[in-house]
Amino acid sequence: MRTNCTFSGSGGQGSALLAKLICQGAMKQGLQVVMTQTYGIEQRGGDSTGYVVVSDSRIGNPLVENDADVSVALSPTIYEGCLDGSAVGGLVLANSSLITETREREGVKQVLIPASDIAVELGSVKCANIVMLGAVLEATKVLEFATVEEVLRDLMGAKKPALLEMNLKALEKGRALYLSAAE
């Protein structure tokens, strides 16, 4: 079973971290992962995309070639790319706090999540990516929630308990949002 994921956002929105968290979780569950990132000037701002392939067997093609099973679009600038890069039958999760104009694409399901607004409510706009992560997990079941919570604890638990608390809430909120939005 193989899942292709695309996580996109503007620099600083944490799309790369989102990709890494999925990878860490997958490894905890004994799955194989490959992460690729776009080249170029992204390190200095601009758009950034992390591609992740998760599989329970040896990964052949390590690339996501316009066949993403799930895409996260955090900013409007990469929304079009996410939609076009989705597989038929794929899912696009769009950050509706920032992406106000959307369009339909045949065979691609879209779910709008106001991730940035929710993140601000939870205490920091920076956890919008984690809100999205909650939605991804609920939508794809690619990983167990408990695994990702453990990854977050490993990452920030001991040193930053308040941050952990906020991110765990964000994760949960993302899940709930997806459930209600997808209905």
Add this chain to the structure above:
Amino acid sequence: MQELAKIYGETLLLDKKFSYCPGCGHGIVTRLVAEAIEAFGIRKRTVSVVGIGCGGFSHHYMEIDAIEAMHGRAPAVAVGYKIAKPENIVYTYQGDGDCSAIGLAELLHTANRGIPVTCFMINNNLFGMTGGQMSPATLEGQVTSTTPKGRDVHQHGYPLRVPEMMADMRGAKYVAREAVYDAKSIRKAASSVRKALDCQMKGLGFSFVEFIVPCPTGLRLSVSDSYKWNKEKMVEYFKPQVFKNEMEQNDEN
């Protein structure tokens, strides 16, 4: 020969005749290096990294391990060697073409790096083995096979003074220029060879000695005249001196 072996001990292989031309300054410097190795008793753990050119033969006359490096790269080889085997003594033996033309970058960075290796640059101010072409150290106006009308500094730049550059490098702890035009200068040169090796044995840092030597063949002079020319012309521009000796103050640390 047996008799002379009493002076030179085990390092110098007297049964191998030097292949240098008659009067070549390499013979003197090769002997001085061998004498110092013998005197320090470090023969068994000394490795010579030789450059390309006549100096490349120098190791054949000594009972020590040797590495013939690519043209100009001997200092980098010495650095890699010393890092992997710091207990051994490593010195490079290079001509002025090898050391200051093609290999200047490696030499300067090795000096600056300060890893305790020793570089000996034998400056006969031309490319000897390939038939007396201009080297960076060729004097202004000097006729060589590639400067038939004499070195034109506007075209070829100026004679390059190497130890002057290295004296400024903090990694270098002993830097000197010596000559071999008479017995007195040879004695001084012998002292610098010993100090340079001692500097490495004490692990203080990089050490370097340039030797101004004649190449009678390349200069197209008699042996006697080539030494006179060295004493008068070369030494005037390339003044023998100890540029840096930080061995004492380092001893206290």
Add this chain to the structure above:
Amino acid sequence: MKAKNKKHVICGERCKSCGLCVEACPKNTLAIGQTLNGQGYNIVEQIRPEDCVLCGLCRIVCPDVAIGVVESD
């Protein structure tokens, strides 16, 4: 103290008749001789061994390790 026994030696096979020792000798005891060695060079020889002061300068200047003063007990 027992005096060292010094002896002037020439290794003819190594000599390349460059003449540096001849010039360096303060007592003019050396000269390029007529005998050829295996390499085809005229071997340097002591022309006035009685004047040699065993100073060893010839050894120091020789580029071919062909000449010198050897000490023995």
Add this chain to the structure above:
Amino acid sequence: MVVRRNVIRYSLAVDEKKRSNLKTIASESYMKSETLFLKNAQTFAEAMVRCGVRYHFAYPITPATEVMKHTSVILPQYGGRMVQMESELAVANALAGCACTGTLGATSTSGPGMSLMQETISYMAGGELPCIMLDAMRVGPGDGDIVGAQSNYFQATRGGGHGDYRVIVLAPASGQEIVDIMPEAVKLAYTYRTPVLFVIDGVTCTMTESANFPEPHDYASEFDTSSWAFTGTGDHPKRYLLTGSYTHSQGEELNNHLLAKYERIKEEEQRWEEIQVDDADVVLVAFGIHGRMGQDLVSNMRADGKKVGLIRPISLWPFPDKAFEKLPESVKSMLVVEMNHGQMLDDVRLAVNGRLPVHFLGKTGGDMPLCTLAEMTAKINTLL
């Protein structure tokens, strides 16, 4: 994510006793197998250190720089060090100096750096000095671009340097394969006393993936180098690495000796992976990332009833000719796919020797510097 480790300082001044202590500390802390999530360039670094490489000489160049960044952190814990040199010329020669002591060193670079090292690689091949090298291939010629490519196949397998020599060239296709093949690389380097060059495209190098590392094992120290290393005349008569001042007969002798060695390597060290070639109509031949994608291509096309097979060369020199000797009757044509304009293509054509048509699909540079699975599939469909 890299496991955080305490850095132990190591300098040349450290005496032998302290050095051996350092090794003990390192071995106690890290004597375990673990799964790590690393960029493949880091995986290369981690794998070589775990297999006994203690000295890494390098000069920054994208995308190989990750290797030196990683070794600069981990090597000190193993009693070794990463040495940043002033140029790739110096890197290669320091590596040669290190090898002269019988110690296995490594370097990592990319195209332009590789070109600068060629003189010394030729030298090390002639001097029979072992080492491990990585060429994280990017697009050339000239400075080129930092995007990944496979444009150095010729340089790697034909020898970019002068003289009649070869180096063993390995092309692992994934992080896990880098880990799995590294012990082999160390053994090859010492057994044949030769540089061993890894060529991995820059896309694979910058990719992050999970890899299972076995317990660290110092394979390098298992080889006795005392019969040839230039460690000083303490326990052997004078030895010297002769590259320039040999006689004509010595030169011929050296070349004949190398030739015999290379023939032995060709006979014994061909490595490749093949998938469902037995009844294939078309065989895809690709190394590195395209070879890896070929696994999926074969299974996808087979699911559609199309008989496609894969030969993935793992050793590029020696090229796995043997894989092409016993091709079944069913094979009608071959397709070579590379991230260049056709370099391995020559070797495949030589191996097939006119018996079959050999087609090519290649790409180099650009935002997507390689052929996608869709493009490869489309091309094969035209051959079926």
